[in-house]
Amino acid sequence: MVATISTFLTAGRSDFFSTSEAERCVKPPVHLSPRSTTSKKTNCRSGKQMHKSMDSARVLWRLEGKKPDTLGSNTRLYKWIPQNDLLGYPKTRAFITHGGTNGIYEVIYHGIPVVGIPLFADQFDNVVHIKTKGAGVRLDFLTVSSTDLLNTVKTVTTDPFYKENAMRLSRIHHDQPVKPLDRAVFWVEYVMRNKGAKHLRVAAHDLTWFQCHSLDVLAFLLACVVTVIFIITKCCLFCCQKFVKGGKKKKRE
Numbered sequence: 001m002v003a004t005i006s007t008f009l010t011a012g013r014s015d016f017f018s019t020s021e022a023e024r025c026v027k028p029p030v031h032l033s034p035r036s037t038t039s040k041k042t043n044c045r046s047g048k049q050m051h052k053s054m055d056s057a058r059v060l061w062r063l064e065g066k067k068p069d070t071l072g073s074n075t076r077l078y079k080w081i082p083q084n085d086l087l088g089y090p091k092t093r094a095f096i097t098h099g100g101t102n103g104i105y106e107v108i109y110h111g112i113p114v115v116g117i118p119l120f121a122d123q124f125d126n127v128v129h130i131k132t133k134g135a136g137v138r139l140d141f142l143t144v145s146s147t148d149l150l151n152t153v154k155t156v157t158t159d160p161f162y163k164e165n166a167m168r169l170s171r172i173h174h175d176q177p178v179k180p181l182d183r184a185v186f187w188v189e190y191v192m193r194n195k196g197a198k199h200l201r202v203a204a205h206d207l208t209w210f211q212c213h214s215l216d217v218l219a220f221l222l223a224c225v226v227t228v229i230f231i232i233t234k235c236c237l238f239c240c241q242k243f244v245k246g247g248k249k250k251k252r253e
Contacts, residue, residue, distance in 0.1 A: 057093060057157065060086065087112050093157045096149075099123035104130060111170030113162035115152050117141050134165035 056067060059075040067077055083103065087110040097103045099118040104126045107114050112138030116127030130136040137152050156162050178186075191197045204212055 043144045094153060096153065101126060101129040107166070108169045108173050111163070111167040115139065115149070115156055117144065129164050135169055136164060136166075138164075163205060
């Protein structure tokens with residue numbers, strides 16, 4: 001994994017990282033991946049000012065759109081980045097992300113501190129979990145400024161508290177009795193040895209189409225509701241009739 005990202009940084013982008021720089025990189029890279037779901041104007045406004053001030057780090061920024069005019073010399077833009085390989089690069093110091101599930105799993109695996117800027121759905125919860133574990137910091141997308149982003153990145157990259165917690169989560173994640181690849185190989189061979197392992201098939205495969213979609217249950221519940229409504233209606237009509245008949249008798253008397 002390290003070889004893959006080293007090849008990408010040296011051979012693929014020789015104008016930014018030479019072979020010697022990748023091997024003895026004094027300025028570790030910071031990976032910025034706000035994705036294309038954010039506003040390009042907002043990205044450029046906060047991102048370009050931060051990058052210009054971060055002379056102590058190299059910044060790799062995934063951005064689709066026009067290159068900012070004031071982009072710092074320590075920053076390179078890419079429409080696509082091999083994210084997992086870059087996070088596995090030994091010199092990566094921080095990951096600025098929207099908090100997607102895949103990205104969170106990858107930073108936990110590699111032990112990289114996070115600067116989270118969630119946008120929607122489960123991203124808020126993902127970033128809160130990382131913040132609670134002490135492996136990152138959360139920023140509000142609607143109120144964040146270039147100064148806030150710069151200070152947060154500096155804090156995450158210089159304070160050993162975040163790196164230590166990120167590495168602790170990584171150790172927990174790696175602490176397994178069997179490697180995931182070996183486990184996958186075992187279950188593939190298990191299914192082959194047992195000729196498809198039919199005993200592990202989900203029981204839903206043996207149900208009829210209306211049972212599988214719970215139509216019989218829905219029909220029963222609907223019948224119960226209709227029956228209750230019918231009984232209540234009849235009771236109301238019976239009471240009304242009694243009341244009307246009682247009123248007529250009193251008038252006659």
